[in-house]
Amino acid sequence: MDVVLLVKAAVMGVVEGLTEFLPISSTGHLILAGALLGFDDEKAKVFDIAIQTGAILAVIIVYWQKIRSTLVALPNERAAQRFVLNVVVAFVPAVVLGLLLGKIIKSHLFVPSVVATTFILGGFIILWVEKRAPVAVRIQEADDMDWKDALKLGLVQCLALVPGTSRSGATIIGGMLLGLSRKAATDFSFYLAIPTLIGAGAYSLVKERAQLSMDDLPLFGVGLLFSFLSAWLCVRWLLRYISSHSFTPFAWYRIAFGVIVLVTWLTGWVKWQA
Template sequence: MDIVLLIKAAIMGLVEGLTEFLPISSTGHLILAGALLGFDDEKAKVFDIAIQTGAIFAVILVYWQKIRDTVVALPTDKQAQRFALNVTIAFFPAVILGLAFGKAIKENLFTPVVVASAFIIGGFIILWAERRQQKNPSSSRIHDVDQMSPADALKVGLVQCFAMIPGTSRSGATIIGGMLLGLSRKAATDFSFYLAIPTLIGAGAYSLYKERALLSLADAPMFGVGLVMSFLSAWLCIRWLLAFISTHSFVGFAYYRIAFGVVVLLTAWTGTVTWTE
């Protein structure tokens, strides 16, 4: 058993869980962390996607009551049926575009410079969205996910597609996009979590199946460590975020994104850090 490899897997799992549901891009952080750790070969790329499943188990645990009630009521309750339909509608745009362009994106955009640039641009978009809502607090017309229409869900699903650009942030795209589309900060965050369940489970399962030739039984400990660390850190992060957004905006995350992106670009330009391309 390679202890060093397991330590790297634990670090990557921790990074995944802490960043998956914050508007700061888990993929971007994983690419950058993998570059620093030398954990960035083809198998590592599969690992990065697969361990998202651990973070999703944390979402299911935190939102278990709502998920269970929806499943139980699904055969007879129209509200439960509409909620399930909305999640399904929002899920499909990313599936279609991911299957069509996923390979090209992975081959050409998964680089530290692209990630850093997306960090900075995304940061400015968050600042714009927050200032827009501050100037017009009544712009939020949806305060609960059960108030969403199928059209609202489709729009959020289309916005989620921007997250295929590494460094954009899936949660950032859906939360900030949802806010711009009229959802309250709480409703946008909740729907982002629910939408993450099929999106990330589907991406993880597809990646494992597609790249199964790269994997062997000997990789099980590495994936197991990553999944456990991803689950634990994501569970803590989700609980913290839900409390945080009740009294705070996302402005702090915007400044973090901008500063982090600038640091990566400067270190790459000066040669202080040799980021793997």
């Protein structure tokens, strides 16, 4: 395996891990990084989705105590059963819409104008949410949600099917608008990411398996490793950050990145087509 290619895989893994759970869209960053590294062929697109599994492993480890206690209590405790049901209910809308609209979205929405617009618009939405009068908090902890709250968040997550939106950004900010505390919205966004991203990675690998071979294992292994390590650090940092900070810096970053998308597209520096 080419050492240079492994270094590129490591860089892409770091980009995935650092951006997957922040409200800044990992997809846009992976496209830009891949274009700059010359790592943007069809196999690289499968790689980008597959290495999300490494980032999800980091979430599982950070939340392992909660996940383990829920699984142990699942057969007998109503609270654990309600929590798992909420995750399933929130997961279903993205699966249904993703299967129905995935090809259309990829062929029609993954264009520079859409990516840049969603980056910039998302930034202004975050600024608006952070500066407006706060919504009365109904739900302090993710465990306090009912299935209707979960369904609403699942529908909000579907917005992330539009490139540049950010899955974590949509669910966290959407949750805050629906009356969840910042912590509850962030926690549930992470819980919901587990089936969502594992499912997307598995589906992509099965669908595109003809493009892959055993020779690709080192490439994918390096990407998964660095995705895991960077995501572990990022998730731990974000959970501390939200206890005393707003998401305003991420909003300004999104706006700036949207401008970068436009500039790199107009100058032909980055090929932004899917």
